Amino acid sequence: MHRSSGKSKNSKTSSAPKQKISYEKKADPAISEYSTSSLNWLRKAEFLMSAPKLNLCVEDTGYEVAFAGRSNAGKSSAINALTNQKQLARASKRPGRTQMINFFSLGNPDQRLVDLPGYGYAAVPEAMKIVWQKELENYLIHRKSLQGLVLLMDIRHPLQHFDVMMLEWAYSRHLFVHVLLTKSDKLNRGPASKVLLDVQQQLKKMKLNFSIQLFSSLNKQGLEELASIMAGRLNYTLDKTLDFDIDAIPEATEDDLDDEFIDQDQESEFNSENIDGNVDENPQA
DSSP states (O other), rough: OOOOOOOOHHHHHHHHHHOOOOOOOOHHHHHHHHHHHHHHHHTTTTEEEEESGGHHHHHHHHEEEEEEEBSSEEEEHHHHHTOOOOOOOOOOSSSSOOOOEEEESSSSSSEEEOOOOOOOOOOOOOHHHHHHHHHHHHHHHHHEEEEEEEEEEESOOOOOHHHHHHHHHHHHHTTTEEEEEEEEGGGOOOHHHHHHHHHHHHHHHHHOOEEEOOOOOTTBBBBBHHHHHHHHHHTTTOOOOOOOOGGSSSSOOHHHHHHHHHHHHHHHHHHHHHHHHHHHHOOOO
8 A cells, every 4th residue: 555655746846945035125336336436535545644633733624524432432443444454543452542633635635534532431641531532622613624423333332421422512513423333243133233223213312313334344344335425525526537528629710600690691681581572472461
């Protein structure tokens, strides 16, 4: 007697892994092109100068975007990752190492990145902290070329006291802020996304309409998004050659102008003759 194995003839087909359907939106080619171009542009960054106080900073012209955040939030590492240069901004495991306002040009002295001294914890005397805080405040208030802030927060410790103070202060000054939740590689994807959502909701409760993203200098997560935002604030545009060059059109000569006037006179005479002819051929009833 034949016994059925209990499996259908199509058991192999049914047991085969189903192909996953992706519901992710395809990236807009124009946006992708701008992101890629922005990253390449930011890699032109060069160290310009360091200044301990506002009156010693580079001339206040053009456009600047400043990186701000607590000490050891990853400002220098983010700049190095963004510019693809390991030693452009000096990163250190010792919090508070960045003690000056550091300027980096982007192939043009009038387009700059700025690495600000970290606020909060720093292994320096209290008197020095007060001096740094005062100079940081002077820079943020009086710097006319400042187009906005990239505010970095460790994803494991977001919205600390000084972070909230900085956000509220920037809002009161109508200053653009883009928040980076750094070191996102320290959390798995699910927990990292949850922190992102939580911080977004907290900002909404505070009525702070600032943009925010996950970021990791280690695995390069979020580089293109950050590059696009930076480039937009720094007035960067894609280099596009015009298909039609208006300068290539030769200027009109006196002969051209004379011919134009002659043509206009002939057209006037022709119209006049037609009008007269029409009057003769169609007498009034």
